[in-house]
Amino acid sequence: MSDLFEPLNDYPAYRQIANQIEERIVARSLQVGDPLPSETDLARQFGVNRSTVREAIRELEIQGLLGRERGEKRLRVTRPKPQDVSDGVSRALALHDVTFSDLWEAMMAMEPAAAQYAALRRTPGQLQVLSSAAARCKHREADTIEAVAAVVDFFTAVAEASGNQVLALSQAPLNALLSPTLTRMIDHLPQARARIVEAQGKIIAAIKARKSDQARTWMEKHIRDFKRGHELEVRAG
Amino acid sequence: MSDLFEPLNDYPAYRQIANQIEERIVARSLQVGDPLPSETDLARQFGVNRSTVREAIRELEIQGLLGRERGEKRLRVTRPKPQDVSDGVSRALALHDVTFSDLWEAMMAMEPAAAQYAALRRTPGQLQVLSSAAARCKHREADTIEAVAAVVDFFTAVAEASGNQVLALSQAPLNALLSPTLTRMIDHLPQARARIVEAQGKIIAAIKARKSDQARTWMEKHIRDFKRGHELEVRAG
DNA sequence: CGTGGCAATATTGTCCGACAGTCCGATTAT
DNA sequence: ATAATCGGACTGTCGGACAATATTGCCACG
Numbered sequence: 001m002s003d004l005f006e007p008l009n010d011y012p013a014y015r016q017i018a019n020q021i022e023e024r025i026v027a028r029s030l031q032v033g034d035p036l037p038s039e040t041d042l043a044r045q046f047g048v049n050r051s052t053v054r055e056a057i058r059e060l061e062i063q064g065l066l067g068r069e070r071g072e073k074r075l076r077v078t079r080p081k082p083q084d085v086s087d088g089v090s091r092a093l094a095l096h097d098v099t100f101s102d103l104w105e106a107m108m109a110m111e112p113a114a115a116q117y118a119a120l121r122r123t124p125g126q127l128q129v130l131s132s133a134a135a136r137c138k139h140r141e142a143d144t145i146e147a148v149a150a151v152v153d154f155f156t157a158v159a160e161a162s163g164n165q166v167l168a169l170s171q172a173p174l175n176a177l178l179s180p181t182l183t184r185m186i187d188h189l190p191q192a193r194a195r196i197v198e199a200q201g202k203i204i205a206a207i208k209a210r211k212s213d214q215a216r217t218w219m220e221k222h223i224r225d226f227k228r229g230h231e232l233e234v235r236a237g
Numbered sequence: 238m239s240d241l242f243e244p245l246n247d248y249p250a251y252r253q254i255a256n257q258i259e260e261r262i263v264a265r266s267l268q269v270g271d272p273l274p275s276e277t278d279l280a281r282q283f284g285v286n287r288s289t290v291r292e293a294i295r296e297l298e299i300q301g302l303l304g305r306e307r308g309e310k311r312l313r314v315t316r317p318k319p320q321d322v323s324d325g326v327s328r329a330l331a332l333h334d335v336t337f338s339d340l341w342e343a344m345m346a347m348e349p350a351a352a353q354y355a356a357l358r359r360t361p362g363q364l365q366v367l368s369s370a371a372a373r374c375k376h377r378e379a380d381t382i383e384a385v386a387a388v389v390d391f392f393t394a395v396a397e398a399s400g401n402q403v404l405a406l407s408q409a410p411l412n413a414l415l416s417p418t419l420t421r422m423i424d425h426l427p428q429a430r431a432r433i434v435e436a437q438g439k440i441i442a443a444i445k446a447r448k449s450d451q452a453r454t455w456m457e458k459h460i461r462d463f464k465r466g467h468e469l470e471v472r473a474g
Numbered sequence: 475c476g477t478g479g480c481a482a483t484a485t486t487g488t489c490c491g492a493c494a495g496t497c498c499g500a501t502t503a504t
Numbered sequence: 505a506t507a508a509t510c511g512g513a514c515t516g517t518c519g520g521a522c523a524a525t526a527t528t529g530c531c532a533c534g
Contacts, residue, residue: 012486012487012488013487013488014295014487014488022328025332026328026331026332032332038513038514038515039514039515040513040514040515048488048489049488049489049490050489050490051288051291051487051488051489051490052487052488052489054288054292054515054516055291055292055295055487058251058292058295058296058299059295059296059299062295062296062299062300063299063325063328063329064329065328065332071497072497073496073497073498073513073514073515074497074498074514074515079329079332079333080325080328080329080332082329084329085325085326085329088300088317088322088325089322089326089406091259091263091300091302091317092301092316092317092319092321092322092406093402093403093406094263095262095263095269095302095316095317096316096402096406098402098403102401102402102403102404103403105350105354105401105403105404106347106350106401106403106404106407108350109346109347109349109350109351109404110343110346110347110407112346113342113343113345113346114346117342164339164342164343165330165333165335165339166330166335166339166340166342166343166411166414167339167342167343167346169326169329169330169333170343170347170407170410173407174403177403249515249516249517250516250517251516251517275484275485275486276485276486277484277485277486285517285518286517286518286519287518287519288516288517288518288519289516289517289518291486291487292516308526309526310484310485310486310525310526310527311485311486311526311527312486
């Protein structure tokens, strides 16, 4: 059975400080863009040493809650960028040894939805980005690495165009996981590239024409194709 | 147009060190469970001061790549726990001021899929957890806070039962975002609780009977209901 | 031979003080 | 007004220090 008493967790000072600052940020008492007081000043305010403050700041910085403009010295409150967040998630997933099947099922849930909303809400600019990614994938001289990057960019662009930050942020981590499999697929299966390019074309056309159902359907087919490709690739070794 | 030269980014030492250690971990050269060398030792190996090493370690610790058992002094390599990861994501999303609509669309994409796979793969134990969450939501004396927690637990349990780590991890951040809205809904709409309980019952029955299509369908209805509830609540506000 | 207890050691959390490099703001020179 | 310059402020990094506590090795004892 469980213990009667919880051990009292006397968190180290650097963690308490990090938490206090974090609270201020999420409570908007520190607004995005506001500069943080200097380390020396914070150390004085919290009554600890500057080294301790620095350890606390590192935590918030890595989470993307604090950051600085290029070449700037003082830290400012920032919104975590999708990239920051998604990196952490995909690394976590990678360490959990997710299977392609897990990844595929998740993509199958998110990407068609993203495509559907993209068809409804895309802006001309986003359409442009989408086409450019597809073009880079189609380009004859593109090597595997570039092609894979283009495919990832395509998915990112669709998610972006969906105008839904939650979908975009949830989808982003999947990209990093997709890359290795995709690389093998494109390398080993001659027809893979062509099929991807074709699917992207259909999806873009649907998004452009604002046909959300078609966009969803084509994206579903596209993702299903990945599964077939993966199975073929595994069999071919 | 783009600049001719990239600014040279001379990353601070603590970041380089963090990256090196991180690489070792993702490359599995440092295995989960392995103890990290002591700070002093690391400082010697990297040829930097211990303070610098500590700042690097903080980054990895917050990401869940390093951690220690309770009462332990030495750090060990750990797998990021879903909770760690999802906390960061939901905080990021919160700071991006996601709308309920965004959240809802993402839930609509993920939860039905999770329910579907849960019906196929749930274990008896997971079924048990699911029922317990539903029971806690149903319980008459449960106040709003408890009920909301139970609803969140229900979603978590479904995702868990899906046997898909990617879906589970992608879904987790949504829960924290859902809570505030859900709280208002349950507080202001008398019928909300009952409808939720009913839907949960249907979903559990379908998952138990391994009817994946029904599980998906009921979950879709359940989520749709949230949107209606939210609209009503806003109007009644 | 295993084992519990104790002392020596190692390690972490925190502090202090210091210094070079660099960014920023103000002042001065053009 | 604009440009060059200068001093102060701030960060990144270093070295050393100390208390508290986890870990380890050792030894006596059953």
